[in-house]
Amino acid sequence: MDRAPGLSVRAKLTLSYAGFLMLAGVLLLVAMWLYLVNSLPNVTTIIGGTLDRSALLRGFVPAAAAVMAFLLVFGLAGGWVLAGRVLAPLNRITDATRLATTGTLSHRVRLGGRKDEFSELADAFDVMLARLEAHVAEQQRFAANASHELRTPLAVSKTLLDVARADPDRDTGELIDRLHAVNTRAIDLTEALLLVSRTEQRAFTRERVDLSLMAEEAAETLLPIAERRGVTIETRGDITPTNGSPALLLQLVTNLVHNAIVHNLPEGGTVWVTTGVRPETVVLTVENTGETVTPELASTLTEPFRRGTERVHTDHAGVGLGLAIVKTITQAHDGTLTLTPRSAGGIRVTVELPATAAHSTTP
Template sequence: MRRPPGLSARLKLTLSYAGIVIVSGTVLLVLVWFFLLRYLPDKPQGLLWTSPNRFLLTRIFGRVAAIAMVALVAFGLLGGWLLAGRMLAPLTKITDAARLAAEGSLSHRIRLPGKADEFRALSDVFDTMLEQLESHVAEQRRFAANASHELRTPLAISQSLLDLARQDPARVDAELLDRLHTASRRAIDLTEALLLLSRGERGTFPREPVDLSLIAEEAAETLLPLAEQRGVALDVTGSNTTTTGSPELLLRVVTNLVQNAIVHNVPGGSVTVNVEPQHRACVLRVENTGKVLPPDLVPTLAEPFQRGSRVRTDDHAGVGLGLAIVHSVVRAHEGALDLAPRPAGGLRVTIRLPSA
């Protein structure tokens, strides 16, 4: 924003301090003069109040008052300038830090020393904002790099297969078409997942009452053939509980959780989905059996493209955005996501959403 030039805050404070000193000094001199005129006797008493000496006293007081006013003005301006500079020094550091941040440097911190006051509170808030902004920017850069890498792989495979088919059209067979279809499907799935993740992070979607128990039953019914194929028991329990949000996004959340629980399981394992109201909240809990997960791995599972040891190479290989999408959509619905390893193996995922 372009603004017309004006006085600096330091000059304004200086003039304010000087004005206060001048006004205070003027009032003091007026009171002294009023005291001399009102409370000292008017009749001549002694040499001090003889006519010539009284006139001389009046002139001397006037000169002293003028000198005092000049001294007060000079002292007010100089003292106000120094005091304003000292008071505004922290603000200058904050301004310099903000200017560096505007130029793209987010690694610096202000860290004003001293006891708490308004400037240091502003400095601490600004440092916290810089730290969060730097972390967010770094996360977005990693996400962009990972997304580019993930998209490049299926596109490179498709390009290689197409080049092979163009060089030798006679070698175009069902196997090559299947591989090309698989690579294209993976690229499409990744693109749709990225769009869904972006939609969840923006939080721009229509909201309506949603029964989580019905959503859980629909997701389980859709994935029941996959569970039977892998020999995993799928059980849905709970009661009706209603939240407010997008039925499509919440169905995608539950579907992702149940599909992960089925795929990351062991033969003869089980998946339990439970929905219940709890303390003015809708609680969805998905548990599955499986391998014992390291405690330090679990917190990273909700990060984009962070698969850990959960990589799959079968037809249900994911794009590494399943739990990231879940986290994004839950956060957009003002809910909370909790991941915890089960002592016997597997994962317990708990989602809390506000009740309608």
């Protein structure tokens, strides 16, 4: 915003300090003047002679003027120094802000001293810079990974077309099937990226949603996939009302249940989908059987395009955004997402969302 030039805050504080000091001096001198006028007699006998009140009053005026001149100079100089010391923390915050506008987010104010308004502002600014730095780094990784993931199907398509051009007698049916699979994967990845982008912007209307109904719908929709893989789905729990986007929350539950099905035991696996109510939140838990997952791996599975090596080479590798989408939808609904390895194998995923103002706690 363009602004007209004006006095700096330091100059304004200096003038304020000096003005206050001058006002105090004037009041003090006026009080002394009134005292001399009203209390002293016309002629006062002192040791060694007499003192004329008129002469005393005439001598008081130049002395008062000298005192006021001294107070003015002292007030301006002292006010300038004091204002500089008071505003020093603000100058550090301003310098850090200028650095941040250039793209340097690693700088921190790190203001020392005891707690006051400036230290609280500096601490809040440092927290904001840390979050911005983490967010920018995450977005950069996301962009790099997305570029790599999108380049792969395009490169495969180009290779298939080059092979077909070099060998006109090659079976076109097989080529079309492979191109269709690669193109479908690219479309799925693009749609997932768009969903992540829209969800992060929170461009959706909130409605009353029952997560238990979402869990039942997701389980019913994915039942054919579970049956083909020999996986049993068990759903149970309470009515869990929350506010949010029905479409996004259904996508969240569907992604969790789908992941739990395809990343399970080769046969005879189980998926448990449970909903519950807490004093201020509602909880959705999806856990499955499967291979042992380390805590280190579990902590990274919500990163975009992150897949365990044992998952990438299966026909259900996906686009690597399933849990990343779940995390984004959870955050957009002001909730928390927790991944915990099960001691018997598999993983437990817990989504906790704010409950509606009035909810039922009936089992």
